[in-house]
Amino acid sequence: MAFDGLTGRLQNVFNKLRGKGKLTEDDVNEAMREVRLALLEADVNFKVVKDFIAKVKERAVGQEVLKSFTPGMVVIDIVNKELTELMGGTQSKLAKANKPPTVIMMAGLQGAGKTTTTGKLAKLLIKQNHKPLLVACDIYRPAAIKQLQVVGEQVKAPVFSMGDQVNPIEIAKAGLAQAKENGNDYVIVDTAGRLHIDEALMQELQGVRDVIKPDEILLVVDAMTGQEAVNVAESFHKQLELTGVVLTKLDSDTRGGAALSVKAVTGCPIKFAAMGEKMDALEPFYPERMASRILGMGDMLSLIEKAQAGIDADKAAEMERKMRNAEFTFDDFLEQMSQVRNLGPLDQILDMLPGAGKLKGMKDMKIDEKQISRIEAIVRSMTKEEKQRPEMLNASRRKRIAEGSGNSLQDVNRLIKQFDDMRKMMKQFSSMMGPGGMKGMKGLKGKLGKGFKFPF
Template identity: 75%
Template sequence: MAFEGLASRLQNVFGKLKSRGKLTEDDVNEALREVRLALLEADVNFKVVKDFIARIKERAIGQEVMKSFTPGMVVVDIVNKELTALMGGTQAKLARSNRPPTIILMAGLQGAGKTTSTGKLAKYLQKQNHKPLMVAADIYRPAAIKQLQVLGEQLKVPVYAPGADVNPVDIATQGIAHAKEHGHDYVLIDTAGRLHIDEALMEELTKIKEAVQPDEILFVVDAMTGQEAVNVADSFHKQLGLTGVIITKLDNDTRGGAAISVKAVTGCPIKFAATGEKMDALEPFHPERMASRILGMGDVLTLIEKAQANIDADKAKEMERKLRKAEFTFDDFLEQMEQVKKMGPLDQILDMMPGMGKMKDQMKNVKIDEKQMARTAAIVKSMTKEERAKPELLSPTRRKRIAVGSGNTVVEVNRFIKQFEDMRKMMKQFSGMMGNGKKKGGMFGKMGKGGRFPF
């Protein structure tokens, strides 16, 4: 999870603060010292931390907190608002030209994931019913053109690539002419990167910028680079005039300082964050939602958006009916598991649920291994059609056959079947308590015994 270390520290600090009842100025100062240390450890820019703490302190020791019935919660609310403002306040949307195509210049150092991010952004635009064209203007890095072409084939997005013998400025201008001729409404120009900033790189990017007059200049930066990523982004911004930033590898970064610092230092908003390796793992960056996740409040809006995009509403309604009446079969389980997997890695989904941050200790033994999900699916697929519909048919002999067929042990098969039966019973009881199933159940309704998910 992104910001895991920072989130854990801050949630611990504010948990103590909220339990104290009436707060003194010393209580607030002590908590803010912890916040300051947590932010510095997360590699947030020193000056950014200093200004951030000063703003919170000014508000936190004011009358609104000391006279409140829930002072600790008021302080958390202040930190939430200030953290949101620090990361940009509101979502910075992608520009769209009144005279298509909209031209996006992709810039960044070599190794930051620029070419892959170009593909991910094309995939994102495709989902928004746009018709993007990718332009291969990186003629220096070995296989850069080929990489973009492979991504294009995978995504079914056209790639304009006249070859490594053509000048990058000419490739960019010809690519735009090609886009106009073929009705593309977005052009993504993948430019060359270097291992460090140099005059040749900046001169070339400046020439491309002057030639094509892009609507967006997006800087792709690796979150794991830490504070150095912010310094590089600032250098690029001063020379090119960036309009936004794409942060990659945010799912792997336990510090997250780059994401928190980049807007404050450069003035450029983070427009997208890459949260995984898959081509659809690029999300618009919402400062208010990220702040909420860091403070353990969840991110319900993103969770809902993921569900709406990946889960069939009619199937979900039918699943709810089956859960209420205990008609939920192994086939239904398999289908629901596949739908939830489309939403992304389960640990990321759990992080979006309010309050899950407080349950980290209790959930240390929770099994959310993607490989385990595949092994569980193999168990179900090794059953006959009749066995999937009627779990009561699963005799010891049949279970042994299923274990052999799925590459699991009989113990693992028995454990899964028991967890499945427990889940089905619990969901029936739960729906009864909620009054004829007014609240929906699902795969997260039950964790199997021993702190494991039933897959």
């Protein structure tokens, strides 16, 4: 994720604070010096860092902190709250027109992901039972209209276009008229970008804005551009009076300081964050959840929401029954993998688990999707009976499965052994629920201590 480096640095600072029974003002000053360096390294705006440290320091050297039984934890809580405030405090929702359609104007530089984000936003609205119309107003970038049409097809949203020979202001006006005629309750206008900000671009965008009178003007900003993203946001805001920002490429290996600076510098809330390339990889931006993730505390609320949306509750209940009764088969294993993959990239899911960054090997762990596909290929090469009764997988059957799935015999043997370990562990879980539960707990601890690994 974008903040991995920052998270690691902050956790080191906080670990030192947690170890102290009492905090002096010097301890707080030293910790804040390290926090300041961590934020600057993450490309957070200098003035934003200065103000942030001043606010935290003011609260952290108060009597209630220095005299607290757990002063380190109190300081961490203060940093968490101030970080949340820095990014806007609370979630900022999309505006809604009193009378449909609600008009959203998308702006941004070329390459920020504006057209793709337009499609992602449309998909999000369609999921909420809305009927968005996409309007193609970028007549300058080669194939921009075609790209929006392809994106529209992917998310099943209609696209209004008049080609690249008509003035964008006229296109926007006609698109809005069509939306009213066809009963679309949202209009998302994809405007032109440039490689840099220029007067001609701004005048055209102002013309489009004046004609369609948007309820939202969203600036799409590439988080990978760091400090420059803040400068871009500031320039657009002066000219267009933005109502919100969408940060893209937050899943990339970038320093991420733009997310912490944009709201403070422009006053515009971050409304969405794009966490991947897929069309459903656009999430509402929750400052408190992002602060929690940056501080290595995870984001269980987002994980629960993903699970509720992506996992079939009846199937999950049946799976839980099978695990409890040790009836778990390779068919169930495939089904479980499919459900987990519905939640999104597994390394992003791990990011949401509290303390995942502290687990040995977890911080640098990259989930290999090819490895998961290989596991699926092995299981699919088994007969129906073999999947139901793994104990019948003798040497000749294993050799056949290896050849049929294009994997080595060692890969097949490893998967079967890990699956067997998994079933044994499930049995121990169920034995914990009955008499002698503590004995089962000790056995499970021993199993995990010997380096048990899940089969992916």
